[in-house]
Amino acid sequence: MLGRLTIEAIPLYSWVAMGGAAVTVGGGIAVFLLITYLRAWKVLWTDWLTSLDHKKIGIMYVVLALVMLVRGFIDALMMRAQQAIALNNEGYLPPEHFEQIFSSHGTIMIFFVAMPFLTGLINIIVPQQIGARDVAFPFLNSVSLFLTAAGAGLVLISLAIGKFSTAGWTGYPPYSGIDYNPGVGVDYWLWALIVSGVGSTASGINFIVTIVKNRCPGMTYMRMPMFTWTTLCISILIAFAFPALTVVAAQLALDRTLGFHFFTNGDGGNMMLFANLLWIWGHPEVYILILPAFGIFSEVVATFSRKRLFGYKSLVYATACIAILSFTVWLHHFFTMGSSANVNAVFGIATMIIAVPTGVKIFDWMFTMYRGRIEFHPSMVFTIGFMVTFVIGGVTGVLLALPPADYLMHNSTFLVAHFHNMLIPGALFGYFAGLNYWFPKAFGFKLDAKWGIRSFWFWIIGFYLAFMPLYVLGFMGMSRRMEHYADPNWQPYLIVAALGAVCVLLGIVCIAIQLYVSAKNWGSARDLTGDPWNGRTLEWATASPAAPYNFAIVPTVRDIDAFHDMKLGGTAYQPAAAYEDIVMPKSSGLGPVLGALSFALGFAMVWYIWWLAALAFVLALVCVGIRACDDESEFIIPAAEVARIEGAHLGQITSADMHDMRDFQPVGPASGAPLPGRA
Amino acid sequence: MHHSAERSLSTYLTGFALAVVLTAIPFALVWGGLLTGPAVYVVIAVAAVIQVVVHLVFFLHMNFKSTPGENLFFLGFAAVLICIMVGGSLWIMMDLHHRMM
Numbered sequence: 001m002l003g004r005l006t007i008e009a010i011p012l013y014s015w016v017a018m019g020g021a022a023v024t025v026g027g028g029i030a031v032f033l034l035i036t037y038l039r040a041w042k043v044l045w046t047d048w049l050t051s052l053d054h055k056k057i058g059i060m061y062v063v064l065a066l067v068m069l070v071r072g073f074i075d076a077l078m079m080r081a082q083q084a085i086a087l088n089n090e091g092y093l094p095p096e097h098f099e100q101i102f103s104s105h106g107t108i109m110i111f112f113v114a115m116p117f118l119t120g121l122i123n124i125i126v127p128q129q130i131g132a133r134d135v136a137f138p139f140l141n142s143v144s145l146f147l148t149a150a151g152a153g154l155v156l157i158s159l160a161i162g163k164f165s166t167a168g169w170t171g172y173p174p175y176s177g178i179d180y181n182p183g184v185g186v187d188y189w190l191w192a193l194i195v196s197g198v199g200s201t202a203s204g205i206n207f208i209v210t211i212v213k214n215r216c217p218g219m220t221y222m223r224m225p226m227f228t229w230t231t232l233c234i235s236i237l238i239a240f241a242f243p244a245l246t247v248v249a250a251q252l253a254l255d256r257t258l259g260f261h262f263f264t265n266g267d268g269g270n271m272m273l274f275a276n277l278l279w280i281w282g283h284p285e286v287y288i289l290i291l292p293a294f295g296i297f298s299e300v301v302a303t304f305s306r307k308r309l310f311g312y313k314s315l316v317y318a319t320a321c322i323a324i325l326s327f328t329v330w331l332h333h334f335f336t337m338g339s340s341a342n343v344n345a346v347f348g349i350a351t352m353i354i355a356v357p358t359g360v361k362i363f364d365w366m367f368t369m370y371r372g373r374i375e376f377h378p379s380m381v382f383t384i385g386f387m388v389t390f391v392i393g394g395v396t397g398v399l400l401a402l403p404p405a406d407y408l409m410h411n412s413t414f415l416v417a418h419f420h421n422m423l424i425p426g427a428l429f430g431y432f433a434g435l436n437y438w439f440p441k442a443f444g445f446k447l448d449a450k451w452g453i454r455s456f457w458f459w460i461i462g463f464y465l466a467f468m469p470l471y472v473l474g475f476m477g478m479s480r481r482m483e484h485y486a487d488p489n490w491q492p493y494l495i496v497a498a499l500g501a502v503c504v505l506l507g508i509v510c511i512a513i514q515l516y517v518s519a520k521n522w523g524s525a526r527d528l529t530g531d532p533w534n535g536r537t538l539e540w541a542t543a544s545p546a547a548p549y550n551f552a553i554v555p556t557v558r559d560i561d562a563f564h565d566m567k568l569g570g571t572a573y574q575p576a577a578a579y580e581d582i583v584m585p586k587s588s589g590l591g592p593v594l595g596a597l598s599f600a601l602g603f604a605m606v607w608y609i610w611w612l613a614a615l616a617f618v619l620a621l622v623c624v625g626i627r628a629c630d631d632e633s634e635f636i637i638p639a640a641e642v643a644r645i646e647g648a649h650l651g652q653i654t655s656a657d658m659h660d661m662r663d664f665q666p667v668g669p670a671s672g673a674p675l676p677g678r679a
Numbered sequence: 680m681h682h683s684a685e686r687s688l689s690t691y692l693t694g695f696a697l698a699v700v701l702t703a704i705p706f707a708l709v710w711g712g713l714l715t716g717p718a719v720y721v722v723i724a725v726a727a728v729i730q731v732v733v734h735l736v737f738f739l740h741m742n743f744k745s746t747p748g749e750n751l752f753f754l755g756f757a758a759v760l761i762c763i764m765v766g767g768s769l770w771i772m773m774d775l776h777h778r779m780m
């Protein structure tokens with residue numbers, strides 16, 4: 001009846017594991033009680049969970065990412081604490097538990113922090129940047145969100161029921177095969193990946209179609225904001241790379257559950273094919289995480305330098321080059337498999353080449369700042385911190401691209417330092433910049449800048465303290481994923497790294513305080529114009545928060561910096577002569593239902609509860625059928641209502657709130673030479 | 680109107696028939712043991728590639744005359760990426776096989 005699920009699944013075997021389970025379950029109960037206490041269930045369901053509004057879906061994605069960031073970071077702290085003390089002793093974590101922690105940390109950070117964070121920001125902003133009223137497939141968007149949440153749910157519940165994988169976030173066979181890993185851990189990992197991977201693929205397709213089809217008049221490809229460009233590129237990467245992940249995970253699941261032999265030595269299987277397929281997805285994936293952050297940095301750097309983005313075209317071409325090249329380098333993750341010299345040379349050189357377009361971007365951002373009037377807004381500070389730190393990570397990456405050097409460094413803490421050096425500044429800092437930059441667009445008030453700057457300093461100092469020692473430790477020969485060690489020379493460095501992690505913890509606390517303080521004082525930091533930073537791109541033309549339809553009248557664009565151009569030309573903030581009815585998608589409860597069903601499906605497959613798996617699968621098909629037969633999925637916002645909303649918004653704006661554009665007016669030859677570099 | 684609906688029904692049916700045949704061939708070869716060795720792989724791969732073309736032409740109605748250039752561009756792009764992924768994988772795994780012998 002319950003497959004292999006028995007009372008043994010509850011982690012009574014260790015107090016640390018029990019504590020983790022208690023925190024997870026307790027957290028869940030606390031949230032449940034809080035919502036009940038606030039009587040917010042109905043609002044939560046009708047206004048949020050069932051909403052097909054891309055901005056609300058985006059906000060829910062970001063909330064998911066922030067919650068999972070806390071979970072993933074607790075894992076990191078635990079590992080740092082363990083390694084700080086485990087010289088010639090077992091520390092406080094048994095080996096098997098330590099293995100679960102690094103596996104869940106990596107899995108959570110990549111799939112359930114970075115992916116939802118970037119998807120959320122894209123959801124909130126991209127339709128507004130291209131002058132669209134919605135994404136191409138609003139219902140699919142909601143399904144994607146809940147599939148991602150279902151995957152995250154599987155990882156979370158593995159704390160309380162059963163165990164998580166011990167095979168690392170990459171789960172290489174044969175260790176992740178059924179012979180060496182008969183428990184449920186690897187299955188939890190696999191089904192979390194499969195379920196959320198389907199959601200990500202759908203988001204990717206959704207955004208390709210949105211950007212290709214829904215741009216407003218005049219928004220040619222070469223006038224799209226950089227964030228939209230990076231979104232288009234990563235959506236293409238998602239559409240092509242994620243199927244490889246889904247296939248490889250499904251193959252391993254078949255090996256484990258049905259006794260297939262894709263990756264076993266028996267019957268002609270080959271485990272290196274797993275590494276090959278995983279990294280066909282895996283390398284594009286790192287660019288999927290990083291490119292949107294590059295897009296955010298591009299927007300932020302132009303806005304807060306008060307200049308047009310330098311080298312827009314070169315940034316577009318560099319992004320496209322990175323996107324294509326990212327499909328040609330995957331072997332660098334398993335050089336040590338031992339390919340022949342030709343294979344290694346081709347992939348090694350391709351890897352080094354990919355650094356070139358990235359370097360181009362760094363120069364473009366620096367030239368944008370050159371002679372600009374820089375304003376040190378938290379998002380700008382994160383951008384500058386990124387530029388300095390990311391270059392270090394890039395250099396160590398080029399070093400690892402040399403196969404002979406990689407043979408020495410592979411799977412050492414040098415590698416761990418390298419990829420955190422890319423992902424923390426290159427992805428997370430970008431998302432934090434985006435959070436600070438676009439928060440008013442999503443909620444209508446600004447985030448507190450003081451706490452934003454503080455969070456930045458704790459994050460960056462913590463980052464350097466936590467990861468620079470790991471470069472050194474790598475050279476001293478320390479491998480990654482070590483539960484304890486015998487070399488006393490390593491310990492001082494690991495203690496510094498642990499202090500760094502504590503510093504990052506303070507950074508996270510600062511973000512929490514920032515959110516709290518800003519929410520408390522929201523009345524004094526309201527953004528009435530919809531354009532708090534004198535922004536340049538079209539998302540600042542809508543109200544903050546934007547009306548459900550974003551744009552009452554679909555705008556027409558004449559320039560790269562469309563909204564800047566409108567402000568200069570005096571066409572911004574103009575009421576329309578007449579408004580028209582607007583068709584919007586109705587809310588639908590099927591998204592959350594499909595999410596719940598795929599969670600049940602994953603859970604059932606993990607525990608071999610076949611009837612539940614079959615039931616969940618059939619019900620999911622029924623849901624899809626119901627949706628397909630629903631011909632009344634849209635409703636109309638009448639023109640009068642649109643006029644009312646727009647009137648209320650425009651009525652709030654006084655000319656005192658508007659930005660002074662005189663500095664930006666082109667200066668003619670008669671009135672003196674134009675300031676160099678000014679737009 | 681009526682005429683074109685009929686024609687598209689017949690294209691769908693032709694496409695469907697071709698797809699069934701192209702699926703049946705590999706299954707028949709393997710189940711019936713009609714072919715062995717590397718030749719099977721080649722036949723399966725070729726049948727799969729033709730199948731892709733059948734889907735594009737008969738179900739998605741792609742051709743060089745009426746399909747917008749943008750779509751053809753994306754299709755070409757997809758083809759390049761798939762060649763990189765499949766070709767690269769074959770190269771890597773064959774090379775490995777060779778070195779393990």
Ligand code: HEM
Binds near residue numbers: 073106413466504
């Ligand atoms: C916030 C500060 C962070 C700290 C202190 C931290 C710490 C760690 C530690 C101690 C490990 C294990 C290293 C080892 O194997 O010896 C690790 C692994 C890893 N981290 Fe982080 N991490 C942080 C953030 C992130 C972020 C933001 C990401 C991704 C977006 C990430 C992705 C990973 C991955 C993929 C692994 C490899 C897991 C494995 O070995 O399977 N980490 N991290």
Ligand SMILES: [Cu+2]
Binds near residue numbers: 283329330332333
């Ligand atoms: Cu890579």
